[in-house]
Amino acid sequence: MRPFNDSVIYFAVVDRFFNSDPANDNGRSPEAFDASQTDWFKYWGGDLGGMIQKLDYLKELGCSSVWLTPLFDQADGLVDVEGRGIAAYHGYWAKDFKRLDEHLASSPEDIRLFASKNTIVDRLVAEMHKKDMRLVLDIVCNHSSPARRPDVGGGPVKGEIYDDGKLLTSYDDDKLGWYHRNGGVCDWDNKGQVETSELCGLADFNESHIGYRTYIKDAMRLWLDKGVDAFRVDTVKHMPQWFWQEFVSDMVFHRPDLFIFGEWFQGGCFDPLSVQFANKSGMGMLDFGVQRGLEDCLARGNEQGFALLDKVFSLDHLFDDTRHLVTFIDNHDMPRFMSSGAAPARVDMALAVILTCRGTPCIYYGTEQYLHNDTNGGADPYNRPMMEKWDTGTPAFKLVKNSPGCAARTRPCSTAASAGSSCPPTFTPIPACTAPIAVSPFSTGGRKPRYPWRA
Numbered sequence: 181m182r183p184f185n186d187s188v189i190y191f192a193v194v195d196r197f198f199n200s201d202p203a204n205d206n207g208r209s210p211e212a213f214d215a216s217q218t219d220w221f222k223y224w225g226g227d228l229g230g231m232i233q234k235l236d237y238l239k240e241l242g243c244s245s246v247w248l249t250p251l252f253d254q255a256d257g258l259v260d261v262e263g264r265g266i267a268a269y270h271g272y273w274a275k276d277f278k279r280l281d282e283h284l285a286s287s288p289e290d291i292r293l294f295a296s297k298n299t300i301v302d303r304l305v306a307e308m309h310k311k312d313m314r315l316v317l318d319i320v321c322n323h324s325s326p327a328r329r330p331d332v333g334g335g336p337v338k339g340e341i342y343d344d345g346k347l348l349t350s351y352d353d354d355k356l357g358w359y360h361r362n363g364g365v366c367d368w369d370n371k372g373q374v375e376t377s378e379l380c381g382l383a384d385f386n387e388s389h390i391g392y393r394t395y396i397k398d399a400m401r402l403w404l405d406k407g408v409d410a411f412r413v414d415t416v417k418h419m420p421q422w423f424w425q426e427f428v429s430d431m432v433f434h435r436p437d438l439f440i441f442g443e444w445f446q447g448g449c450f451d452p453l454s455v456q457f458a459n460k461s462g463m464g465m466l467d468f469g470v471q472r473g474l475e476d477c478l479a480r481g482n483e484q485g486f487a488l489l490d491k492v493f494s495l496d497h498l499f500d501d502t503r504h505l506v507t508f509i510d511n512h513d514m515p516r517f518m519s520s521g522a523a524p525a526r527v528d529m530a531l532a533v534i535l536t537c538r539g540t541p542c543i544y545y546g547t548e549q550y551l552h553n554d555t556n557g558g559a560d561p562y563n564r565p566m567m568e569k570w571d572t573g574t575p576a577f578k579l580v581k582n583s584p585g586c587a588a589r590t591r592p593c594s595t596a597a598s599a600g601s602s603c604p605p606t607f608t609p610i611p612a613c614t615a616p617i618a619v620s621p622f623s624t625g626g627r628k629p630r631y632p633w634r635a
C-alpha cells in the first residue's frame with residue numbers, strides 16, 4: 181500500500197459544497213430536498229458537477245487529494261427519527277453500491293455508471309488526474325440503511341440492497357441472510373457486540389456470508405476500475421478485523437498502489453484496540469488522537485496547553501507506521517474547530533500543526549474560509565453548512581497554499597514535513613504541564629457514544 185503522506189486531502193460533503201445543476205435537486209423524493217437550505221436534515225443540492233467546477237479552487241489551495249462523502253445510490257425519501265424527517269444527503273445510507281445517487285448527476289447514463297465509460301464519474305476522475313489530483317472514495321461496508329417508521333410513508337425500507345437496480349434482499353425479507361439480527365448495541369465495551377449488532381438502527385451486514393462479501397468487493401473493484409485512487413472506510417470498528425484483512429488484501433491485489441484509511445471513531449494512541457487495528461488491518465487510520473490534542477489546547481484552551489498533544493506524539497512508537505495516519509482538526513462528525521471555541525488565528529495554528537507533523541493532513545471543507553455554524557454547539561448536522569465563499573485570500577487559505585514549511589504543495593518534496601517524526605520535548609515545560617496529564621482512553625464507559633445521525 182502506498183502512503184498518501186505526500187498529499188494534502190480535502191474532505192467535502194458533496195451535498196453541501198456546490199450546486200451545479202438544480203435539475204437533479206429533487207432526486208426521486210422531492211420531500212427530501214430543501215431549496216431554502218434551512219432544514220439541515222435534507223438535501224441542499226450539491227452535486228458532482230459542482231465538484232468538477234471547483235477543482236481549480238482546490239488545486240489552488242494546494243490540496244492534491246479530494247475525499248468525497250459516499251457516492252453510492254442512497255435510500256430515497258425521509259427516515260423519521262423522533263418526529264424529524266432525515267434524508268440520506270450525507271451518503272452513509274446506501275442501497276445500491278453499483279449505482280450513483282441520482283442527486284449527484286443529471287443523466288440516466290451517469291446513474292448506471294458501470295454500464296458506460298463516459299459518465300460524470302469518469303469526467304471527474306479524468307479532470308482530477310489531469311490536474312495531478314487523486315480521488316478518495318468514502319465507502320461503507322458495515323451497514324446499509326435504517327428503517328422508516330411504519331406510519332410514515334415514502335421513506336426507505338430498512339436494508340434494501342440492489343445490484344445495479346436489481347433488488348437482492350432487505351432487512352425485513354432477508355432471503356439471502358446478509359444481515360445480522362442482533363438488535364442494537366447495548367454494551368459499547370463488548371467488542372463482539374459492537375461488531376455484530378446495529379448502530380443507530382442501521383441494518384448491519386453479516387460479513388460471514390460469502391455472498392455479501394462477494395457483492396461488496398465486486399462493487400468496490402468496479403469503482404477502482406473507474407479510477408478511484410483511495411478509499412476512506414467508514415465504521416471500521418463495527419466489523420471484525422479478519423474481514424478488513426481480507427478486504428484490504430483483495431483490494432490491494434486489484435490495485436497495488438491503493439491507499440486505504442479507516443474511521444475508527446475516536447480511535448488513536450489512547451485506544452489499544454484501534455492501535456491494533458491500525459497495525460494489523462492493512463489500512464491506515466484517521467488520527468483522532470492528534471485531533472483531540474489540538475482541540476484541547478487550541479480550541480478549548482485547556483490550561484495544560486500542548487500537554488495532551490505532546491502525549492499523543494510521545495506515543496507514536498505504538499504505531500508500526502505513522503505515515504499511514506490521517507490527521508485532521510475536525511470533521512463532519514464533531515463540531516467544527518471554531519464552534520469548539522477557536523478564533524481564526526487558532527484555526528491557522530492547528531492547520532500548521534497537521535500540515536507539518538507526521539501523517540497525511542486532511543482539511544474539512546470550508547475550514548480555509550472559517551466556515552462554521554454554532555447552533556447547538558456546532559454539533560452534527562450544524563457542522564455541515566453550505567460552502568459559501570471561495571476567497572483565495574484568507575489567512576487560512578494562504579497558509580495552506582504558501583507558508584514556508586507548511587504549504588500543501590511543499591509536502592511532496594519535503595520528506596521532513598510528510599514523514600519526519602515528532603519530538604515532544606521541544607514543547608516548553610510550564611508548571612501546568614508538570615502535573616499528571618489527565619489522559620483517559622476514549623472509553624464510553626459502556627454507554628452509547630454520541631454517534632451522529634448519519635453514523
Ligand SMILES: [Ca+2]
Pocket residue numbers: 199200201202203204205225226227283
Ligand atoms: Ca444539484
Ligand SMILES: [Ca+2]
Pocket residue numbers: 207208253254255256281282283
Ligand atoms: Ca437515491
Ligand SMILES: [Ca+2]
Pocket residue numbers: 322374375376377384385418419
Ligand atoms: Ca457490524
